[in-house]
Amino acid sequence: xxxxxxxxxxxxxxxxxxxxxxxxxxxxxxxxxxxxxxxxxxxxxxxxxxxxxxxxxxxxxxxxxxxxxxxxxxxxxxxxxxxxxxxxxxxxxxxxxxxxxxxxxxxxxxxxxxxxxxxxxxxxxxxxxxxxxxxxxxxxxxxxxxxxxxxxxxxxxxxxxxxxxxxxxxxxxxxxxxxxxxxxxxxxxxxxxxxxxxxxxxxxxxxxxxxxxxxxxxxxxxxxxxxxxxxxxxxxxxxxxxxxxxxxxxxxxxxxxxxxxxxxxxxxxxxxxxxxxxxxxxxxxxxxxxxxxxxxxxxxxxxxxxxxxxxxxxxxxxxxxxxxxxxxxxxxxxxxxxxxxxxxxxxxxxxxxxxxxxxxxxxxxxxxxxxxxxxxxxxxxxxxxxxxxxxxxxxxxxxxxxxxxxxxxxxxxxxxxxxxxxxxxxxxxxxxxxxxxxxxxxxxxxxxxxxxxxxxxxxxxxxxxxxxxxxxxxxxxxxxxxxxxxxxxxxxxxxxxxxxxxxxxxxxxxxxxxx
Numbered sequence: 001x002x003x004x005x006x007x008x009x010x011x012x013x014x015x016x017x018x019x020x021x022x023x024x025x026x027x028x029x030x031x032x033x034x035x036x037x038x039x040x041x042x043x044x045x046x047x048x049x050x051x052x053x054x055x056x057x058x059x060x061x062x063x064x065x066x067x068x069x070x071x072x073x074x075x076x077x078x079x080x081x082x083x084x085x086x087x088x089x090x091x092x093x094x095x096x097x098x099x100x101x102x103x104x105x106x107x108x109x110x111x112x113x114x115x116x117x118x119x120x121x122x123x124x125x126x127x128x129x130x131x132x133x134x135x136x137x138x139x140x141x142x143x144x145x146x147x148x149x150x151x152x153x154x155x156x157x158x159x160x161x162x163x164x165x166x167x168x169x170x171x172x173x174x175x176x177x178x179x180x181x182x183x184x185x186x187x188x189x190x191x192x193x194x195x196x197x198x199x200x201x202x203x204x205x206x207x208x209x210x211x212x213x214x215x216x217x218x219x220x221x222x223x224x225x226x227x228x229x230x231x232x233x234x235x236x237x238x239x240x241x242x243x244x245x246x247x248x249x250x251x252x253x254x255x256x257x258x259x260x261x262x263x264x265x266x267x268x269x270x271x272x273x274x275x276x277x278x279x280x281x282x283x284x285x286x287x288x289x290x291x292x293x294x295x296x297x298x299x300x301x302x303x304x305x306x307x308x309x310x311x312x313x314x315x316x317x318x319x320x321x322x323x324x325x326x327x328x329x330x331x332x333x334x335x336x337x338x339x340x341x342x343x344x345x346x347x348x349x350x351x352x353x354x355x356x357x358x359x360x361x362x363x364x365x366x367x368x369x370x371x372x373x374x375x376x377x378x379x380x381x382x383x384x385x386x387x388x389x390x391x392x393x394x395x396x397x398x399x400x401x402x403x404x405x406x407x408x409x410x411x412x413x414x415x416x417x418x419x420x421x422x423x424x425x426x427x428x429x430x431x432x433x434x435x436x437x438x439x440x441x442x443x444x445x446x447x448x449x450x451x452x453x454x455x456x457x458x459x460x461x462x463x464x465x466x467x468x469x470x471x472x473x474x475x476x477x478x479x480x481x482x483x484x485x486x487x488x489x490x491x492x493x494x495x496x497x498x499x500x501x502x503x504x505x506x507x508x509x510x511x512x513x514x515x
Contacts, residue, residue, distance in 0.1 A: 036167035038397050039150075041369045043164050045401055046147035047217065048362030051347045051355050053140060054105035058475035060137040060412070062467050065126040067101040067108045070282050073268035073275075078129040079110055080267050084291055086131055087112035092119035096288045102303070102310075103351040109135065112291075138417035139409045142424075151421060155228055162225020169218040171372075175207060199378065203371040206364045213361040214368075220345035250338065252315050252326055256295025262318055264292055267300070270316050274302045284311030294318060304329060308349050309339035370398050377441070391441030393432065399445050400431035402490060403452035406483075410459050413466065446494045453490035456483045 049056070058064070071079075079098055087093045094114040101108055110131060113120030122135035142151075149157025207214065223230070231250065267286065275281055281302040290296045296318040301311030313326030325331075328339030343349040347358030377391050404427035411423045435444045460480045464471045471480065 036164055036171075037369060037373050037394075039160070039164045040168050040171075041366060041398060042150075042401065043147060043161055043221070044168075044362060044366040044369055046143060047221070047346075048359055048366060049143055049405075050147045051358045051362060052479070053144060053346070054107070055355075055475040055479060056140045056143065057105070057135070057137040058107070058473060059463070059479040060140055061124075061133070061135070062470040062473035062476040064107065064124045064133050064135075066106050067125070067127050068106050069101075069127070071101070071108065073271035073283075075127075075129050076271060076283055076286065077266065077268035079108065079125055080286070080288065081264060082125075082129055082131055083110045083112050083123070084264060086121065086123070087114075087291075090119060090121055091117065092121060093291060094289075096286075096291050098286045099284075102282075102284060104310075104348045139412035139420055142408065142412070142420045143405075146424075158225045158227070159229060160225075162222050162227075162229070165218050165220075165222030165225055169215065169222060172207070172211070172214055172218060176211075199371045199374045203368055203375060206368050206371075210361045210364050213358075214365055217345055217362070217365070220341045224341055224345060252299055252313055253297060253323055255289035255293075255297045258294040259290070260294040262292060262294045262296065264288075265296070265298060265316065265318050265320050267298065269320055270298060270300050270314070270322075271302070273322065274300065274314055278302070278304055280304055281312075297323075308343050309336065310343055310348065312339075373398075388439045388441070389436065392435040392439050392444045395441040395444040396431040396435035396448065397428075399448040399452070399493075400428050402486065403431070403448055403455060404428050406452060406455040406459055410455065410462065413459065413462055449490045449494035453487040453494060456487035456490065460484060460487075 076098060080096060083096050083098070084093065087096065090112075092112050092114045094116070095112065097109075097111040099109045099111075100106070108125040108129075110123045110125050111120065123131040124133050124135055126132045145151050147161075149161060151157065152160065265288075267288075271283060281304050283301075284303040285299075285301040287299045288296060289299075298316040298318075300314045300316065302314065303309070303311040307329045309328040312329040315323040315325065317323055326339070327335040329336065347354050373394050377387060377394065380387055381391075404424045407427050408420045408424040411419045431444075431448055434447060438444050438447065460483050463476070463480060467476070470476070
């Protein structure tokens with residue numbers, strides 16, 4: 001019998017964190033998660049979809065040309081001159097941009113705009129450099145704005161999304177600290193038992209399996225969202241509040257004020273100059289500011305294999321003189337990190353396999369957010385303090401998103417781009433009104449999942465009916481297949497009426513109170 005106290009003492013010594021610390025972390029984890037729950041959920045869900053942003057553009061315009069080979073320097077130069085002629089015709093001459101084709105999207109996107117006049121255009125070019133069709137993907141643009149700034153004023157919206165990233169990162173850290181056994185129990189799944197235990201295991205297992213990804217996307221999301229604030233602090237600290245100088249340090253030189261007419265520079269010669277030093281470099285992007293003026297400047301991005309950055313920037317003046325480069329591939333650690341933020345956040349660095357992995361892990365992070373609130377509500381119910389209204393509101397807030405996104409896509413497909421945001425907002429509002437009337441989480445879930453599934457099936461049918469053979473473009477076919485899978489999952493969720501067994505006393509044994 002004397003060995004029992006010694007065994008208990010050894011067990012206490014093996015505890016990494018004291019019980020009061022674990023309880024404090026769990027309380028902080030719950031409070032932080034609940035405060036930002038819906039924002040985190042929306043940002044994670046839209047972020048998962050944004051991984052496939054360029055595929056969704058192809059889904060909206062499956063008839064647009066594909067450029068499946070690396071463009072030559074002469075082709076890019078030809079596209080610049082064609083874009084300039086088109087910009088002149090549309091009275092939108094100021095800046096010209098070209099992107100791709102690359103591993104992210106096999107399309108050659110050409111844009112031009114005049115910021116002062118508010119005019120511009122976006123075109124897709126073919127293999128010969130002809131501007132064939134205007135880019136017309138309003139739902140994809142809506143989705144991107146929803147993820148980046150929640151359709152709020154850009155600076156404030158990005159700041160709020162950045163804070164959401166900080167909250168998510170903090171929740172991940174506090175979740176780890178409040179679950180001492182989370183790695184030891186990485187494969188423990190108590191399926192089919194009490195609802196709270198089932199959701200807790202799903203929440204914890206998905207959290208630990210994708211932990212590196214979760215930390216990477218939350219950290220990069222926070223940095224991207226708070227970039228304006230960070231640059232403002234940098235300007236205040238180093239440049240007496242001059243944000244222009246701070247942005248120039250990060251983004252390279254800007255065009256001069258001299259608006260005297262000048263010939264367009266030889267872009268092909270610029271590309272060949274970079275390739276003379278780096279033969280493996282391939283064209284990624286180009287931006288020409290104040291085109292055809294004496295103050296014009298060219299930011300040419302060339303990508304080399306083995307780097308996360310979408311491309312390294314090389315700066316040329318209007319006479320074709322090299323002014324320097326951005327150092328995004330071989331410069332300082334800070335510059336390389338800056339260039340890697342966007343591709344690392346969205347998974348735009350390894351082609352389709354990386355995008356698929358990012359999509360699955362992003363979906364897991366969305367499920368983690370949803371299940372976290374479900375666990376908290378189930379804990380209240382098991383403790384004799386049910387909150388049926390909050391259960392119903394959370395079900396509406398979560399399950400209205402598939403319905404709202406699908407309906408807004410259907411509105412776009414029908415040719416009413418101005419109604420996309422109203423359709424999304426109206427669906428969310430009606431769902432919340434339904435939740436207050438029903439006051440039942442399961443009933444609200446079923447009431448939203450069933451029409452969402454039918455809407456997904458209808459959207460696929462409408463897309464195939466509208467585009468016919470073009471609907472079998474590789475990306476369009478993949479998106480429609482994903483919509484069909486989504487419809488099946490939503491139908492299963494709508495038809496799920498599994499009776500909940502009586503909750504077990506307590507959440508977990510005392511030694512695992514953090515779980």
